[in-house]
Amino acid sequence: MSSESTFVDVHGARTEILRGGAGSPVLYLHSAGGSFWGAFLDRLSDRFSVVAPTLPGFGRSEGLERIDTIADLVFHTVDLLDALGLDRIPVVGLSLGGWLAAELAVQHRERVSKLVLIDAVGLKVEGAPITEFFLADAAEARSLLFGDPNSEIAKQLVPDDPPPEVLEEVLKAREATARVAWNPYLHDPKLRDRLYRVKAPTLVVWGEDDRLVSLAHGEAYARGISGAKLVTIPGTGHAPSLEKPEDTARAVIDFLAS
Amino acid sequence: MQFYFFHLMPWPHLPADFDDKKKHPSAWVTLSNANYDPVRGHTLYNRYLDELEYAEKLGFDGIGVNEHHQNTYGTMPAPNVIAGMLARRTQRVRIAILGNGLPLRDHPLRVAEEIAMLDVVSGGRIVSGFVRGIGAEYYSMGVNPTHSLERFREAHDLIIRAWTEDGPFRFEGKHYRSNFVNVWPKPFQKPHPPIWVPGFGSKETVDWCAHPDRKYPYCAVYMSDRLVKSYFDMYRESARGYGYEASPNQLGHAFPVYVAETDAQAKAEAESHLLWLYHKGLRMPLSMLFPPGYVSHASMKRILGFRDELEYDRMSFDDLNDKGYAIIGSVDTVRRRLLEYGQELDFGIVLALLQFGDMPHHRTVKNMELFATEVMPSLRKAFAPQEQAA
Numbered sequence: 001m002s003s004e005s006t007f008v009d010v011h012g013a014r015t016e017i018l019r020g021g022a023g024s025p026v027l028y029l030h031s032a033g034g035s036f037w038g039a040f041l042d043r044l045s046d047r048f049s050v051v052a053p054t055l056p057g058f059g060r061s062e063g064l065e066r067i068d069t070i071a072d073l074v075f076h077t078v079d080l081l082d083a084l085g086l087d088r089i090p091v092v093g094l095s096l097g098g099w100l101a102a103e104l105a106v107q108h109r110e111r112v113s114k115l116v117l118i119d120a121v122g123l124k125v126e127g128a129p130i131t132e133f134f135l136a137d138a139a140e141a142r143s144l145l146f147g148d149p150n151s152e153i154a155k156q157l158v159p160d161d162p163p164p165e166v167l168e169e170v171l172k173a174r175e176a177t178a179r180v181a182w183n184p185y186l187h188d189p190k191l192r193d194r195l196y197r198v199k200a201p202t203l204v205v206w207g208e209d210d211r212l213v214s215l216a217h218g219e220a221y222a223r224g225i226s227g228a229k230l231v232t233i234p235g236t237g238h239a240p241s242l243e244k245p246e247d248t249a250r251a252v253i254d255f256l257a258s
Numbered sequence: 259m260q261f262y263f264f265h266l267m268p269w270p271h272l273p274a275d276f277d278d279k280k281k282h283p284s285a286w287v288t289l290s291n292a293n294y295d296p297v298r299g300h301t302l303y304n305r306y307l308d309e310l311e312y313a314e315k316l317g318f319d320g321i322g323v324n325e326h327h328q329n330t331y332g333t334m335p336a337p338n339v340i341a342g343m344l345a346r347r348t349q350r351v352r353i354a355i356l357g358n359g360l361p362l363r364d365h366p367l368r369v370a371e372e373i374a375m376l377d378v379v380s381g382g383r384i385v386s387g388f389v390r391g392i393g394a395e396y397y398s399m400g401v402n403p404t405h406s407l408e409r410f411r412e413a414h415d416l417i418i419r420a421w422t423e424d425g426p427f428r429f430e431g432k433h434y435r436s437n438f439v440n441v442w443p444k445p446f447q448k449p450h451p452p453i454w455v456p457g458f459g460s461k462e463t464v465d466w467c468a469h470p471d472r473k474y475p476y477c478a479v480y481m482s483d484r485l486v487k488s489y490f491d492m493y494r495e496s497a498r499g500y501g502y503e504a505s506p507n508q509l510g511h512a513f514p515v516y517v518a519e520t521d522a523q524a525k526a527e528a529e530s531h532l533l534w535l536y537h538k539g540l541r542m543p544l545s546m547l548f549p550p551g552y553v554s555h556a557s558m559k560r561i562l563g564f565r566d567e568l569e570y571d572r573m574s575f576d577d578l579n580d581k582g583y584a585i586i587g588s589v590d591t592v593r594r595r596l597l598e599y600g601q602e603l604d605f606g607i608v609l610a611l612l613q614f615g616d617m618p619h620h621r622t623v624k625n626m627e628l629f630a631t632e633v634m635p636s637l638r639k640a641f642a643p644q645e646q647a648a
Contacts, residue, residue: 068405134397134545134549134550135287135288135397135543135545135546136545137543137544137545164559167559167562168555168559171550171555171558171559172555174550174551175404175550175551175555177550178402178403178404178549178550178551179402179404179551182396182400182402182403182404182550183400183401183402
């Protein structure tokens with residue numbers, strides 16, 4: 001299985017969209033690492049038509065000049081749904097994408113039919129601050145992101161000396177992330193108090209050993225969203241969908257198909 | 259050629275295990291201020307101020323201070339405070355504040371006010387440096403580095419207007435707003451104090467300085483001869499692109515200088531202090547020096563291309579001294595090298611770091627005296643005709 005890349009104009013910003021699979025559509029929002037189509041989205045696209053936009057400033061998507069806050073990304077995402085003619089859709093988000101998905105479900109609840117948050121940033125949880133990430137070098141980043149920092153996928157996605165084309169992607173991803181997440185650091189101080197507004201059935205998926213955004217954040221999301229279910233994926237860190245794509249996809253597909 | 263005595267006010271009392279880079283990856287941001295001792299700090303600040311004041315007696319054209327936050331490299335988070343002390347204790351020298359980190363402030367009108375106050379009190383002796391602050395500052399102060407450049411430009415525009423236009427007027431920018439811009443006092447110098455821009459690695463900044471609306475002197479810092487030359491050439495090229503020839507007075511360079519009786523003695527006396535500066539004071543990971551979006555991707559890739567020239571901790575004393583990261587030697591050597599340097603690089607502003615690292619007071623004074631009496635006069639003479647022509 002693979003994806004195809006298409007482009008759509010979102011309020012003047014050329015936006016890349018990776019698509020794969022068939023069936024009813026699911027919106028996937030990527031992490032701060034940028035757009036990546038791997039085994040997790042392959043599995044998801046076995047059952048659904050996956051629509052995975054690249055957020056502004058990442059990869060080949062333009063429009064970062066209009067983005068200063070997470071609220072701007074929410075507007076962008078709503079414009080994107082309008083441009084694609086998607087009225088109401090299940091939304092799956094990883095990390096930064098999870099934060100965006102949660103904001104979307106809070107602010108535009110009529111657009112989100114189901115919500116899946118995977119190791120989402122976005123909340124401030126007393127006693128469990130999100131670990132400083134921007135200072136990390138490649139080795140430190142691997143140990144923050146992955147349950148097993150020495151795994152092949154860890155080295156592939158966070159290489160020590162990236163070749164020039166990868167370096168370009170890394171620089172873009174860091175800038176696009178910092179734009180909305182430098183201060184307040186990877187969260188929206190008002191989001192937690194507004195989670196009650198989420199009406200979509202919600203699944204919260206968390207890597208059991210997430211050293212960047214601890215499980216306390218997953219529990220806070222699950223507590224804040226009425227009826228939300230929390231599942232943990234053993235043996236994974238901040239990105240269970242990368243480390244255990246089959247297990248993570250099964251949990252997500254079971255929830256979306258139910 | 260103009261000569262400035264530039265001080266960083268370093269904090270030399272590092273933890274005993276500071277050479278352990280795993281334990282202490284940085285002298286900035288994360289090195290705990292548990293290592294700061296205000297009783298020692300009291301003595302040190304007053305000693306450093308004495309040195310800056312002494313520079314006037316030795317005939318320097320100016321003295322220089324700067325702004326950095328949360329580090330052992332330089333304990334001057336508020337340079338306008340230091341400049342305020344110097345404004346009343348000196349009578350003749352220019353006081354260069356190199357510079358105020360504009361994007362780091364909540365509101366640039368505060369900088370406009372402080373510089374105007376200093377300029378009025380000093381009778382027009384202020385050189386107002388504007389900087390973005392190095393990347394580390396963005397971790398310390400929480401300012402978003404991806405907004406750094408646009409905040410810098412917007413703050414600059416507001417300050418210049420606040421100094422040169424009669425108020426009150428309204429300013430509505432993206433980052434800063436005021437319905438009543440009406441700065442009291444206005445600066446002593448007209449249209450406003452000279453603006454210098456110390457910079458490090460950004461082509462965008464060089465180009466912006468060279469623009470005919472500004473013609474701001476650009477000051478290179480901690481670079482090899484080769485890199486300094488490439489930045490000065492970049493500036494001259496930008497100027498030519500705008501249809502004029504840049505004068506040497508638009509180019510400055512800040513670097514450590516140490517003069518002694520012989521080359522061997524200079525090395526013996528200065529080596530540990532120079533290595534303190536380059537191996538300890540400037541220690542920080544690249545991710546700290548260049549946070550996300552602090553420079554354009556093109557600039558970042560260019561910088562990574564000469565990364566080995568920024569890895570100071572791999573350089574020996576001889577590497578640093580031979581490649582121009584410092585000029586250290588006998589009177590004859592320093593005189594000759596500065597002469598060649600001035601001719602080769604064609605720059606007019608020398609920002610001499612005559613105290614660096616953990617250099618003690620007696621050595622600093624000796625260095626200042628030798629430089630001022632044995633080196634400065636001959637260089638002034640050598641470069642005088644060129645200045646008259648310019």
